Amino acid sequence: DAKTTQPPSMDCAEGRAANLPCNHSTISGNEYVYWYRQIHSQGPQYIIHGLKNNETNEMASLIITEDRKSSTLILPHATLRDTAVYYCIVRVGGGNQGGKLIFGQGTELSVKP
């Protein structure tokens, strides 16, 4: 079973920051948090991952709470092309080089003009 809980859907205005929350209260000490997104009928696209420190790359920022029981993915300036299903996943077993990704239901983000 997935170890994450996300809201089923969210809306965001174009140009604004999109903040997508995720709860993972049963996460273990060596389990990483991964974020992917999927646009209809395509394979998931990697966004970012982290263990306990906040992470930033060219796509997004990942904020992980100090107790690691939740995290937030931030898309700083959402565009219409960011409309997708966003999956927050805890990688089970093997740290960040092994282990598998068990997908939950994700959040369907709709960016509106």
Added chain:
Amino acid sequence: GAVVSQHPSWVICKSGTSVKIECRSLDFQATTMFWYRQFPKQSLMLMATSNEGSKATYEQGVEKDKFLINHASLTLSTLTVTSAHPEDSSFYICSATGGYTGELFFGEGSRLTVL
């Protein structure tokens, strides 16, 4: 970035036939590959984990004789759906890992329709 390619991207077959889907890592050696299936409006469901040179590990409820997985090289894994039936129609997606960055890369998916 690293690329994972699947072939074919879509396939239509008759009930009772077998279909093979290939998953290739194009610019890295994939020590582990994963196979997922996805039904319309649902999330991805992990089917099996495949390590190069060893037998695949199947998730609970996935028939290993129905979904044959071979990972004979560090750049290729195949999924064969044997004696396919209409209920096997789905979107099959592979992912691969092998680098030290921690990223898992997904293929574009293969849509199987069984008539």
